[in-house]
Amino acid sequence: MRGFGFGGRAVVAAARSQVAGPFIMLALVVVFAALTTERFLNGQNLRNLGLEMAIVAIIAIGSTFVILTAQIDLSPGSIVALTSMSMAVLLTKHHVSLELTVLLMLLLGAGLGLVNGFFCSYGRIPSFIFTLATLSVFQGLAFLETDGTPIFNLSPRLEHSFYGELKGIPYPFLYVVVLYVLAWAYLRYTHGGRRIYAVGGNQAAARLVGINVNRVRTKVFVVAGTLAAFGGLLMSAQLNSGSPEYGRGLELQAIAAAVIGGTSLFGGQGNIVATLFGAMIITIVQNVLNLHAVGTAWQNITTGVIISLAVGIDMWRGPVARAIVSRWRSLGRLRAAERVAVEEQAASPLAAPRENVRTRP
């Protein structure tokens, strides 16, 4: 019995660990993809898959930060569009150097994030509303630059600079690894990271322990904006062009990645590694659907179903695991109790017949 009790606890603990759920789901998705789709494990496909995943994964870091503070950011897709267009204009019309353009774009992203963060915290506008507004505004600005006309052939150096290889590993993989390690370390090992969890966990208490709640809430938007701008750079580099249409819907994929990774929309709960698994799951599913030539409509529907499943599993896995274990335990107890009961049955005067028990007056 003792050994079982320990095992039961381990099962519950593993089921409750935040990374376990998304990891198991990822494993299932990969196995399913490999079994059903011939070209899935093909080297070139995996490579494309990785490149597609990189942008979602990078933007999802920002989404996770924002969601951890119990806010939401709907604007990253538009920031991608705006940086992609601004970059194209700077490179082709004003002939600014690539290095300076990259720097300016990251600053632009940080600035847009600052606008979001400032109004959502100091300005007390609910983030859902305000970033819905900036989603529209930023995209409008991206259209304004050339009246919506895409710009092609930005720079011959562009693709090589962002999509080169280091010892056979494409840069985007390195970006993802480096950014995720930094984000993980920041959340776990720095004052800033701890404050993000504190603000998301209990805003009133965070204020009372001396945390500048508004500053923390602003900061996460700056992080999200900067990373979205970086995503925009990668997208422009990949396609060697700029378009106000780029990035459309990316914010939802990034939020979905965070949520599939178990980040609670109520704030304070979430793990950045699980977000990476979430981004992988989303991209793999889309890749498989693409390989099977499934249309956009069904892709959207599938993504939606996966998000609800992931959130459902997240809500239920704790209780379900506990129910299974306690069921096992009570079966064990029952057997022990039955032995005692058989011996005592006749002796007990208190064992009233069930028929006499009233359940209603």
Place this chain on the structure above:
Amino acid sequence: MNEQPIWEVRDVSKTFPGARALDGVALRLFVGEVHALVGENGSGKSTLAKCLSGTYQPDSGQILHRGELVELRDPSAGQAFGVATFYQELSLVPSLSVVENVHLGRLPGRGGLVSWHAARERAAEALRRLEVSIDLDRSVGELSVAEQQLVEIAKAISRGDSTLLILDEPTAALGVGEVERLHQVVRALARDAAVLYISHRLDEVLSVADVVTVLRDGRVVDERRAAGTTMQAVARVMLGEKLDDYRGREDVAVGDEPLLEARELRSEGGANGASFVLRRGEVLGLGGLIGSGRTEIARALFGADRLTAGELVLEGRRLRPRSPAHAIAAGIAYLPENRKADGLFFNLLAPANISIARLRAVSNGPILNLTKEGRRARALARELRLSPGAERRNVAFLSGGNQQKLVLGRWLFAEAKVLILDEPTQGIDIRAKREIYELIDELTKRGVGIVLISSDYPELLSICDRVAVVRDGRIVHTGARGDLSQHDLIELASSGELGAAA
């Protein structure tokens, strides 16, 4: 007593994963009797109440109603038998009116249409039984906490003929006058139903109850008539040991130098010309009625409400706290009244809850040292006598006393100079209370100055060096502990001055 009890519990046991909550408990409740249930946190009081209301089902044992065996499968079964429960946490909807709240979820009517006439009649009737007058159309959010509790009781008794009224810590948020009023209501209700009254405050229990049952570790260890027993005796049985009473504050050498001086503080929140001096190592009590402005003065000190006039001097230097962050950086900390809502981070474990106000102490530069954090937290947990292993458990599952110690420990760790405690012992049991008093002593020995807000007058008079009485956002009188009586405090709080007789 020969008559039949209206409710009887026989040999009831209930086990939760990892804990035996009730172990062969027996209880007899009679109409016309207020039966108090006392015991430490975790002794099984609430579990027993929930078995009677149908929220929990006992693992074994029997519950009898008028001598007949009953099985309460769920709360609605309990209600059908006339069990009305009134819990510690109010379950009212602030934005709805009194009428709507009294009938919450079961407005009278037919075919989906509400009969507002019947609803008003019945709500008015319930309030009449409580002998109170509250405007039926006001929204509950506008009422005082005391009035809200009365609405909650009205809600409980309006469900038809009550046979048993269960009150779980009804007075936790009430001031002295309001407790007295509630007790009148309780006694009125006891005329035609049994009342089970759960509370930590033994003085109240003895004043309102006819019979007191003491639970310890899920067992009934004592049942006695309230008349003729003393708080001391009950407390002794509760703890299962001789309670060496908290002797009151040791005479800690209070420094002469002022630590914090408030001069004519006025704030947006409601401080209205408050002045006082707090010395190093001193406990200054703030007494007064609920709504007198005690909390508002505290909020002004802490930078939570903006000062509009007056000044603060901390250690000889002028201070104008702009924000809590600013006040904390200067060394002033505030322990909120509602520790669950405003104090704890349920998403963080105990070590992170302790270190959050002073992360620098567990860091190398900007980098947290989690090993060091864990070590310092374990050391502090021992010092605070947190229950073993508490630092690894989700803080939501710690007892109220442990949660409160955790929040106090946070400021011990952060080395605050001035600590404002808002109702620190509300709703926690005697043992934890005593430990918190000892912690206060410990803090003052280290030179911390403490401003203690409490509605518990005996508490103010036993653990404060001086007590200041607040009325209308100002301090109307300050006296040393020995110079004031409980009667003086009540008089000062309600009229603002001491009568000629005093």
